[in-house]
Amino acid sequence: xxxxxxxxxxxxxxxxxxxxxxxxxxxxxxxxxxxxxxxxxxxxxxxxxxxxxxxxxxxxxxxxxxxxxxxxxxxxxxxxxxxxxxxxxxxxxxxxxxxxxxxxxx
Numbered sequence: 001x002x003x004x005x006x007x008x009x010x011x012x013x014x015x016x017x018x019x020x021x022x023x024x025x026x027x028x029x030x031x032x033x034x035x036x037x038x039x040x041x042x043x044x045x046x047x048x049x050x051x052x053x054x055x056x057x058x059x060x061x062x063x064x065x066x067x068x069x070x071x072x073x074x075x076x077x078x079x080x081x082x083x084x085x086x087x088x089x090x091x092x093x094x095x096x097x098x099x100x101x102x103x104x105x106x
């Protein structure tokens with residue numbers, strides 16, 4: 001579901017499993033692929049396309065992380081590992097706004 005945080009392993013991008021957040025609408029969930037944004041723990045506060053996410057029981061993160069709205073991917077659902085948690089509503093609203101900026105959607 002949109003806003004869920006999962007692990008994903010992609011040997012082309014990262015050598016270890018990393019968190020991703022699903023940004024695809026739940027209304028188009030019938031596909032074999034899923035649209036998501038990669039996350040990083042690299043300090044990205046100054047970047048206008050990143051959303052800071054603090055660790056919280058609901059999101060399951062262990063470290064301060066950043067959703068990279070500039071790193072959008074469509075991957076096979078089979079690449080997803082385990083569900084970590086869910087992004088808080090206000091953070092997901094920020095991700096939506098950053099995606100609109102990155103994709104020039106008003």
